[in-house]
Structure formats: structure tokens, C-alpha cells
Amino acid sequence: MKSSAFRVPRRxxxxxxxxRLGVTVYPDKVGAVAMLERLRERKWSKPELDFMSSDDTNWIAKHIAPDFKSAYEEVASYLRRLRKEGVVHEDMAGSYYMNQGGREAISQAARERSRQTVRRQDLDDALEEIRDLLLPDDEDWGDVDVWLEERAIEFGHLGGKPAPAR
Structure with a gap:
């Protein structure tokens, strides 16, 4: 993992x-300094690196760790990356705001990320409904796939003839 001027994980x-960008409604905008101040309020920046001069960070990057950045440089770099990806826009004063397209991209990513959880819940709900339909002699149905295949055959859905009614 790259060096970081923060105590918390990069993500x-x-x-x-x-x-913060998502809740900042245009025409309001926010810059890297304001973003960093909010992170400092949370005590997320490493105090020993927080107020380093550019000369110090440049020296460290040149002689010790090529990817080293101060807290400000980390925030500014991330904002530039978001701008490059089209998630945010930057005005002439270096302030940022998120457009509707950026908000929609984030919402879509969140929906995609939660889709697996939703699908699993749908599957669990369907299994509960199936369990409610079990015949008394089906109570010990160890393998769900075997049970489903037997039921499919019983009802003529796997090419076999339907079994006689019980």
C-alpha cells in the first residue's frame, strides 16, 4: 500500500x-483545504506529517519514498483523479462540485454492490416458501439441490413423467 498521511485506510x-462532495449542492463548492480541515477535525491525519512544508515532502519523495505525499497533496491528488474520471468538476478557483452524472455513477455503483445481498435475501425468501410447501415425509431434506431435482422430476419438469400423486 502506498504511503499515506492519514491514520485511517485510504478508502x-x-x-x-x-x-462531502455528494452532499455539497451546487452552486456551493468545496476545495482541497476545506476537505482536509474536515479530515483533521476527525483526527484522521497523522499529526507528525500534517503540517509539513512542500520542501520537506518533496525531499522525502526524492530521497526516501517516491510516492510520499502530505495530507494536502493526498487530498488534492484524489480530487484531481475524481475530476479526470468525470465524477466532479473543478472551477477556476480550484473548488470542486459533483454533477448529477457523478451522483448517478455513485448511486449505480452502490446498487451494484448491494445486488448480491438482495439476491441472497430473495433466495432465502424463496427457500422459506418452498419449505412451507414440504410434505410431511420431506422434512429431512438434507441436500436442497437433490430435493429440488426430485420435485422437478415429480412434477414433470426434467423430462421425466410426473410421479403418481401421493
Whole structure:
């Protein structure tokens, strides 16, 4: 993982920035300094690196860790990346705002991410409905796939003849 000027994982402080951009309604905008101040309020930045000068961070990057950035540089770099990806726009003063397309892209990603959970819940609900239809002698149905195949054959859905009614 790249060096970071934050105590929390990269994804966490980046998510906080995305959230802040998402709730900042145009014409309001927010810049890297304001974003960093919010992260500092949460005490997420590493105090020993937080107020380093550009000369210090440049020296560290040149001599020790090529990917080293100060907290400000990390935030500014992330905002530039969001701009490049088309999630946010930057005005002439270096302030950022999220357009509707950015909000929709994030909402779509969140829906896709939660789809698996929703599908699993649908499957669990369907299994409960099937269990409610079990015949008394089917109570110990160990393997769901075997049980479903037997029922499909019984009802003529797998090419076999339907079994006689019980």
C-alpha cells in the first residue's frame, strides 16, 4: 500500500471526501483545504506529517519514498483523479462540485454492490416458501439441490413423467 498521511485506510478518507462532495449542492463548492480541515477535525491525519512544508515532502519523495505525499497533496491528488474520471468538476478557483452524472455513477455503483445481498435475501425468501410447501415425509431434506431435482422430476419438469400423486 502506498504511503499515506492519514491514520485511517485510504478508502475511508476517500469515502468521506466523496460523501462531502455528494452532499455539497451546487452552486456551493468545496476545495482541497476545506476537505482536509474536515479530515483533521476527525483526527484522521497523522499529526507528525500534517503540517509539513512542500520542501520537506518533496525531499522525502526524492530521497526516501517516491510516492510520499502530505495530507494536502493526498487530498488534492484524489480530487484531481475524481475530476479526470468525470465524477466532479473543478472551477477556476480550484473548488470542486459533483454533477448529477457523478451522483448517478455513485448511486449505480452502490446498487451494484448491494445486488448480491438482495439476491441472497430473495433466495432465502424463496427457500422459506418452498419449505412451507414440504410434505410431511420431506422434512429431512438434507441436500436442497437433490430435493429440488426430485420435485422437478415429480412434477414433470426434467423430462421425466410426473410421479403418481401421493
Amino acid at each position: 475511508q478518507w476517500q469515502a468521506a471526501i466523496l460523501y
